[in-house]
Amino acid sequence: MNKVVHDVQEAIQGIENGMTIMFGGFGLCGIPENCIAALVRAGVRDLTCISNNAGVDDFGLGLLLKNKQIKKMISSYVGENDEFERQMLSGELEVDLIPQGSLAERCRAGGAGIPAFFTPAGYGTEVAHGKEVRIFNGKPHILESSLTADFAIVKAWKGDHFGNLIYKGTARNFNPMMAMAGKITIAEVEILVEPGDLDPNFIHTPGIFVQRIFQGEKYEKRIEQRTIRKR
């Protein structure tokens, strides 16, 4: 059950051109910085990326975008990234925008063996085009299919050799659902500990969902909107 890989290079082994990859994170919070940097270096192309956001111009998934490594983005919100907007409006980049709650649930369902579910979100909008509509309790719902990926890449605060993960603050966001939905799930953590060092009562992602784990380096943890109170 020791899932520890030596470094980020070993962690991303097997990621090839044309694959579908999930990336945890909300904005720049809780994104797998080390793996994204390694994928930029590796130069894999034509990726379909499933991620709530697309980073900013010079950080996060924005780095893969700038390098033209992404063929398609599946996201809920992609503002704050000029290069993204340019590639999308010019037709270079395929984009599937889906409601945030549906994105989260589609990943969760993918990991939980539920092929599809009905949700009211998006009924009567262009999100509903081509989707089955059914009325429950007098209210229309649309059928949304689950999402899985060749690889899911998540970022946690602490993890152990078995792949058990604990997230910190709002860096949890999409990471737990995406960890469930990857055929191979890579977890990069700030602190890697021995089995037994994490309290089982407080594990967010049980190790069964994780195939590879390593301790990342030099986390920049960039803040997108620094808002403060003056003393």
Add this chain to the structure above:
Amino acid sequence: MLDKIGIAKRIAQELRDGWYVNLGIGIPTLVANYVPAGMKVEFQSENGILGMGAFPWEGEEDADMINAGKQTVTLKKGAALFDSANSFAMIRGQHIQLTVLGAMEVSEKGDIANWKIPGKMVKGMGGAMDLVASAENIIVAMMHVNKAGESKLLKECTLPLTGTRCVKKIVTELAVLEIVEGGFRLLERAPGISVEHIDKCTEGNLIIAGEIPEMKI
């Protein structure tokens, strides 16, 4: 005429003790600053916070503690953190008592458009479609007219919809209105604003019944 803070203050009057409230980005975020004294309200941020607090003191900002607008925030005592699926379970499952969000257009039927201008602005819907599809109580905070002076309260939305027949109340710099069968019912006027002016700025059907009181801010 109200400014953005005035709109936020007026919406804050709609809060009730014990409510869980989701505030959208922009004017809605300001509502948190004007919770009536003594009232207990918990703010949900859909990226995974219940019990969101104020912005951090300078030097105490934490990259792992942000709100849905990606701004650094703090937690109040008794706050809870969770993942995005759980967050939208709260929203879809109607555990949130009030949703306040901005809009580019609202129709007299309660349709809302706030996520896309075809060919121009395509940022995405974020959590807005989930919120408007499930929330039982939605207040829209917006300007009555756009920068070109055109009404944003329409018979039919012209932009791609975020949700249909979902908006309950609208607070603008000019008025408080509610969606009823047949159109926008005018409830209150902003200080110094005439009913005629509000009528002129409302493209959709404006229902004026009796004397319209001035807002108390």
